[in-house]
Amino acid sequence: MISVRELDIRGHLDARILGGLCVDLERGKTLAAVGGSGAGKTTLGLSLLGFVRRGMRLAGGEVEFEGRNLFALPERELRRLRREAIAYLPQNPASSLTPTLRVEDLVGERRTDRSPSAEELLELVQLPGGRSFQRRFPHQLSIGQQQRVAIARAIANDPRLLILDEPTSSVDPTTQQVLLALVERLRDERGVATLLISHDLPSVGRVADEVVVLSSGRVVERGGALRVLDSPADPYARALVSASPDIGVSQPRTAAVAAESAPVLGVDGLCAGYSIGRGRGKRTIHAARDVSFDLAAGETLALIGRSGSGKTTIARTLLGLHAPTDGEVRLGGAAIPPRLRQRDRSQRAAIQLVPQDPEQSFNPRRSIGDGILRTIRQISGLRGGAATLRLAQVLELAQLDPALARRRPRELSGGEQQRAAIARALAAEPRVMICDEITSALDTIVQRQIIDLLKLIQDETGISLLFITHDLALAHEFAHRIGVLSEGRLVEIAPSGQFARRPQAAESRVLLEAAPSLSRTLATRQDATRPSAGGDDAARAVHNATSGAPGDASAPAEPNLVPGRNA
Amino acid sequence: MTMLAGQGLREQAAGQAARLRARPARPSVATLALSVLLGVVVLVALAGPLMAPHSESEVVALPYEGSAGWFGTDYLGRDVLSRILHGGRPIILIPVIATALSTLVGAVLGVAAAALRRDDVIMRAIDIFAVIPAILVALVLFHRFGAQAWVLTLAVVISSIPFTTRFARSAAYPILSSGYIEQARMIGEPLPAILVRDVLPNLVRPVLADAGLRFIGAIYLVAAAGFLGFGPPPPSTDWGSMISENIGGAGLNPWGVIAPSLMVLLLTIPTNLLADRFARRVAG
Numbered sequence: 001m002i003s004v005r006e007l008d009i010r011g012h013l014d015a016r017i018l019g020g021l022c023v024d025l026e027r028g029k030t031l032a033a034v035g036g037s038g039a040g041k042t043t044l045g046l047s048l049l050g051f052v053r054r055g056m057r058l059a060g061g062e063v064e065f066e067g068r069n070l071f072a073l074p075e076r077e078l079r080r081l082r083r084e085a086i087a088y089l090p091q092n093p094a095s096s097l098t099p100t101l102r103v104e105d106l107v108g109e110r111r112t113d114r115s116p117s118a119e120e121l122l123e124l125v126q127l128p129g130g131r132s133f134q135r136r137f138p139h140q141l142s143i144g145q146q147q148r149v150a151i152a153r154a155i156a157n158d159p160r161l162l163i164l165d166e167p168t169s170s171v172d173p174t175t176q177q178v179l180l181a182l183v184e185r186l187r188d189e190r191g192v193a194t195l196l197i198s199h200d201l202p203s204v205g206r207v208a209d210e211v212v213v214l215s216s217g218r219v220v221e222r223g224g225a226l227r228v229l230d231s232p233a234d235p236y237a238r239a240l241v242s243a244s245p246d247i248g249v250s251q252p253r254t255a256a257v258a259a260e261s262a263p264v265l266g267v268d269g270l271c272a273g274y275s276i277g278r279g280r281g282k283r284t285i286h287a288a289r290d291v292s293f294d295l296a297a298g299e300t301l302a303l304i305g306r307s308g309s310g311k312t313t314i315a316r317t318l319l320g321l322h323a324p325t326d327g328e329v330r331l332g333g334a335a336i337p338p339r340l341r342q343r344d345r346s347q348r349a350a351i352q353l354v355p356q357d358p359e360q361s362f363n364p365r366r367s368i369g370d371g372i373l374r375t376i377r378q379i380s381g382l383r384g385g386a387a388t389l390r391l392a393q394v395l396e397l398a399q400l401d402p403a404l405a406r407r408r409p410r411e412l413s414g415g416e417q418q419r420a421a422i423a424r425a426l427a428a429e430p431r432v433m434i435c436d437e438i439t440s441a442l443d444t445i446v447q448r449q450i451i452d453l454l455k456l457i458q459d460e461t462g463i464s465l466l467f468i469t470h471d472l473a474l475a476h477e478f479a480h481r482i483g484v485l486s487e488g489r490l491v492e493i494a495p496s497g498q499f500a501r502r503p504q505a506a507e508s509r510v511l512l513e514a515a516p517s518l519s520r521t522l523a524t525r526q527d528a529t530r531p532s533a534g535g536d537d538a539a540r541a542v543h544n545a546t547s548g549a550p551g552d553a554s555a556p557a558e559p560n561l562v563p564g565r566n567a
Numbered sequence: 568m569t570m571l572a573g574q575g576l577r578e579q580a581a582g583q584a585a586r587l588r589a590r591p592a593r594p595s596v597a598t599l600a601l602s603v604l605l606g607v608v609v610l611v612a613l614a615g616p617l618m619a620p621h622s623e624s625e626v627v628a629l630p631y632e633g634s635a636g637w638f639g640t641d642y643l644g645r646d647v648l649s650r651i652l653h654g655g656r657p658i659i660l661i662p663v664i665a666t667a668l669s670t671l672v673g674a675v676l677g678v679a680a681a682a683l684r685r686d687d688v689i690m691r692a693i694d695i696f697a698v699i700p701a702i703l704v705a706l707v708l709f710h711r712f713g714a715q716a717w718v719l720t721l722a723v724v725i726s727s728i729p730f731t732t733r734f735a736r737s738a739a740y741p742i743l744s745s746g747y748i749e750q751a752r753m754i755g756e757p758l759p760a761i762l763v764r765d766v767l768p769n770l771v772r773p774v775l776a777d778a779g780l781r782f783i784g785a786i787y788l789v790a791a792a793g794f795l796g797f798g799p800p801p802p803s804t805d806w807g808s809m810i811s812e813n814i815g816g817a818g819l820n821p822w823g824v825i826a827p828s829l830m831v832l833l834l835t836i837p838t839n840l841l842a843d844r845f846a847r848r849v850a851g
Contacts, residue, residue, distance in 0.1 A: 319753060320753075321749065321752075321753070340755075345755060348753065348754060355746055360745055360746035360747065361747050361749070362747055362750075363764070363765050365769055366768075371747070374751065374754065374756070374764075375754050378754045378756055379755075428754065
């Protein structure tokens with residue numbers, strides 16, 4: 001149905017974005033394009049719309065859709081095809097909603113004669129199809145609802161080809177499930193062909209028939225999804241698969257933490273909230289309710305929870321950026337003032353943040369070296385040569401090429417930006433480093449490198465880490481203990497191995513159930529295709545086997561960690 | 568594996584860097600042409616008195632004599648070309664000075680409003696000024712202090728400040744709530760240092776772009792004041808005053824009106840287009 005032949009797309013200075021790319025996609029099939037950031041995945045997706053982004057040009061090849069080369073079609077024809085036959089869901093689907101249109105218009109705008117009604121479309125993405133919902137504007141919906149409206153809108157034209165660009169990286173887990181189920185349903189009921197662009201291998205493993213692995217604009221490996229994801233031949237593909245965090249196979253981090261030492265950071269009955277609205281509509285959102293935990297020297301504590309569970313508020317409160325309504329933060333046993341302004345230099349230095357968006361945390365007009373030097377000057381009071389020496393030290397510790405220190409933040413790749421942010425935090429010689437979703441924007445290979453780096457730094461400096469994430473698989477193998485937040489409450493805190501084996505709180509079980517696992521997904525699918533096995537039972541058996549085994553093996557060796565108050 | 572991925576990254580970063588270095592692209596032909604045109608007009612306006620064949624008050628022929636000199640004579644029989652060359656200074660200098668002043672004051676007020684979160688006090692006061700039409704401000708001031716250059720400058724400054732303040736505030740707001748400001752606060756840098764290091768440098772380009780658009784408004788106001796008879800005292804003149812002086816004889820010598828109008832257009836159109844281009848580039 002769609003066939004990409006020898007596609008060659010060039011960027012600035014004739015840099016190769018896609019080189020001699022060939023892929024075929026048939027009706028009712030799902031093809032996944034996987035690879036790290038900068039591999040050319042999005043460019044490939046857009047080329048199936050007959051579109052080449054600004055700053056790039058088509059240097060050769062063709063994209064044939066139902067027998068016609070998209071790049072040779074007149075603009076009118078191309079627009080008609082995009083309107084009637086193709087659906088494209090961009091990376092951040094909620095941003096594609098026009099704020100001044102109601103849900104019914106957003107969805108209705110793309111409907112054709114053959115399309116299901118707006119109500120049916122909304123129900124397809126598991127939203128209420130009723131009148132009152134359809135009359136709402138995007139800002140009256142939650143982010144998850146916005147994303148689903150965007151999905152309903154994308155498929156409202158009853159497409160024959162569906163292009164999904166990183167559909168699961170920015171959406172919450174529920175929407176992720178809705179989306180993947182929808183892809184399967186459209187494929188089975190309407191024979192829609194899907195191109196899934198993703199670095200989320202468990203999702204790919206669930207829905208893809210075929211996989212192409214892209215690296216620097218070339219296909220390095222292609223084949224059936226099960227084969228490629230299970231036993232990739234190409235070294236890059238192997239790296240990609242092995243870097244993917246997998247709760248099914250990962251080993252929990254065995255604790256090398258001195259349990260008897262006094263906790264570095266103590267949090268006691270912390271409550272924090274926001275007030276929203278004005279006048280009579282004013283109310284308070286409780287983002288953290290009575291949260292208590294301790295963090296030992298050299299320990300990594302992961303805080304996990306869904307979006308809105310209070311993870312970031314707790315981090316900001318510890319940093320003194322957000323004033324708590326109650327409770328106490330202790331540093332080395334002594335309580336410290338709640339507000340940043342009241343904290344002295346050593347108290348400010350002791351807790352450092354590695355932010356979610358490192359690029360934004362550096363002044364765009366100054367070099368990142370300059371940004372790190374500011375911390376050195378302000379916190380340690382070093383000047384001139386001594387400060388430069390210290391800069392070299394922290395860059396080395398964060399394994400960042402010193403030559404990159406002269407660059408501006410946007411001239412670095414995502415992984416390098418994150419290393420720079422880590423170097424800056426280390427420059428303050430902190431006792432606790434708070435990492436707020438620092439891996440969520442990175443592809444899996446770079447993500448793995450950052451985690452390895454943090455482990456190394458922890459071994460060298462004995463720093464304690466508060467690792468905030470929504471990725472349970474990653475938390476499981478990187479953190480000594482895992483704390484689960486639900487609606488601002490710390491509902492469970494336990495050593496990683498024990499947590500994965502015997503989750504106590506209901507929320508923990510939900511999160512464990514939803515944790516991505518490539519191995520489990522593949523096992524489920526292999527069983528489903530094997531006629532002798534009894535479908536669901538077999539899948540559950542494999543599930544139990546994979547999740548239980550590694551944890552049990554390491555169980556007796558686990559020392560008793562510093563218990564949290566809520567544990 | 569590490570090496571492999573590292574190489575990919577390096578490649579990507581190098582590509583990014585090359586792209587970014589290449590970004591300040593060569594100005595387009597249109598931009599160059601507009602700049603040259605504007606340069607010539609400004610030069611004529613500033614150095615005009617030196618080039619003029621006659622003084623601004625010298626009577627060279629009968630009134631509205633179309634055949635005398637390039638553009639004929641005005642309502643008193645003075646050379647239109649000479650008066651154009653003499654009358655360019657106010658329409659350039661007053662807007663330049665006024666825009667510089669109002670941008671400076673507006674930037675300080677706007678950043679202060681954003682940084683101190685005193686929107687209620689500063690911005691509401693500014694809003695009250697914003698509703699008064701510029702020409703009304705000018706007329707009231709002329710009534711009180713007379714039609715003098717400094718009064719006109721003051722009128723332009725007063726009527727621009729609400730807009731420059733509003734703009735500077737909205738440009739400073741996202742910068743102040745950005746990650747790097749938070750980072751600077753977390754290590755305890757004092758607010759003035761943060762303003763100087765982080766806020767102002769990132770504010771320069773957008774505020775300059777706004778000043779360009781503000782400058783055009785100032786030219787219009789100066790031209791309008793001249794047309795309404797609040798130009799420089801006779802026999803001095805400016806292009807706006809010339810239009811109103813000679814409009815009665817436009818049938819006899821149309822150049823008396825067309826020539827100064829053209830000069831105003833030749834000044835404002837390229838300025839407008841260039842400021843627009845610059846503003847768009849700043850906006851990305």
